[in-house]
Amino acid sequence: MIDEASIINRLRRVIPSHAGPSHARRRAALRIPIGIGDDAAVLAASRGCEWVVSTDSFIEGVHFLARLHSPDAAGYKALARATSDLAAMGATPRYFLLTLSLPAQRAGAWLDGFACGMARAARRFGMRLVGGDVSRHSSVAATLTVIGDVRRGAALTRSGARPGDALYVSGELGAAQAGLETLRREGARASARHAHSYSLARHLSPDPRLRLALWLARNRLASAAMDISDGLSTDLARLCEASGVGAAVRAASLPLVREPGRVATPRDAAAALERALDGGEDYELLFTVPHRLASRVPKRLGGVPITRIGEITLKRKLVLLNADGRVQPLRAHGWDHFRK
């Protein structure tokens, strides 16, 4: 029989909580005095650290489509996109809580797949499940609350960019959007056929830039940082607004994703530029570095390319510098739930 306890047990069996080898369990017990199973979790702070907390919803029909996304992909992505907000702050991910509402017919095989995907993400990011809440609903809705820590005063924020700072992005832009387009065009089986497609992987299994962000925070190189979840044009506007500055982006410098084995037409190039500017869900890192420190930023870190795409400006406007020398306003056309 399906009841709340059996659902919670399914999740606990699969997702790392207090489980693991005994030395890991002892270490975990020091950090998690009380884990799952009580009214709330109790967490011990690391010395000299501050807590970093964020929350994100993941809703069927909005953030994923059951006919296109496997339960495993949904489970992985739900945690990955929340964790990207910790990466954006330069924090080390530690714990998460999951609220999950779902129909009874999803409480079997679908739930097992979802838990497996989430467990994969939790292991990859070094996180443990410390609590949650389960209820019944007509469709699946999950909320992930993620908790990490950062050395006191070292958190990266959106608000520190200054005129003259160099502007960078990690990875390639537009990849997740290209992957979503492939999935929509070719259906759910595309994920099997295109198992090695870079853009499909970026859409299905985004990889928050934890290592790069931690490196930036530790070396105090970044004046501002955030993750690109709703598209560069929208997220850069948010960073500039928080910092009270503007930015100039060089179109030719943008690291566009290229699908292998295709000859690019001018129309392809225009579509790739649009995906890079307005496509959501790349979960790449957008950050600024004071001009005098820019030489210390490597071209690549842990296999992830780092690209300088422009500069922060005094004038509070966003502009795009085209290859032919034209300057055009860069408008926020990224994702907004209420404006689509």
Add this chain to the structure above:
Amino acid sequence: MIDEASIINRLRRVIPSHAGPSHARRRAALRIPIGIGDDAAVLAASRGCEWVVSTDSFIEGVHFLARLHSPDAAGYKALARATSDLAAMGATPRYFLLTLSLPAQRAGAWLDGFACGMARAARRFGMRLVGGDVSRHSSVAATLTVIGDVRRGAALTRSGARPGDALYVSGELGAAQAGLETLRREGARASARHAHSYSLARHLSPDPRLRLALWLARNRLASAAMDISDGLSTDLARLCEASGVGAAVRAASLPLVREPGRVATPRDAAAALERALDGGEDYELLFTVPHRLASRVPKRLGGVPITRIGEITLKRKLVLLNADGRVQPLRAHGWDHFRK
């Protein structure tokens, strides 16, 4: 035009975050180095304290009904029920995060009412909003993540009850269920007509027993504690399972809610007993105290009655002792989302 930013601004304008008089703002800034507006919040730990974290969903059609519950009542209750889990641990509530998905037509007056109710709860419990996430959906679904702190090692848990411990509840049982029945019977206008009804108030505006729980934690009186959210029969079973014990409850000792101005028939009495055992959402505190310390538990604390309702037993069964001397098994008939 409705967009995410305008919704977030509506919430921030009404719900306490960094706002308040300047000395309060300075104190808050010390504790909340980074609040709303960045990818995540950064929180400083209090010296000698541990963090207590819990999360709870609040879904239209499941946890509230738009035709019966005003947006203000929904907003208050969403935060109050999550905060009750902090009370259950003996923690002091500090912060909360809100994920909210809603249809566009609820983003105006309904949202304002919801925010006002939530602000009322936040002020009452001394909490500040530090983050969240907004998205669009066909019906309203909120998830509240609440964060509090507790002196290191002082958290109340479910697992410490021992045979011979005295068993207590706060307040009156079945009140919220009686209130819900009134509301269902008399419709939304009941909330106006019965503005002074105790049971309706317990249903619409539950009051987590923060003061009592904090007192129990500070005085290290309780061997185990939890809040009653799904009904005494279900939640006592959870406490006993976590502690590896059983319990005997005296029916005649249960603090049943009585609607004023009515002569009680035997049928009324049976219904009141059933509400007390199986009715959910009372958010009263259920706790155990070692026998030798029981004389230190007052009859009332801060106006809230405290009633001894039975004892913890070695035998891992739950029994109800009736007034006529009969002993019957006490079965968990409280709320379960997947068994209703």
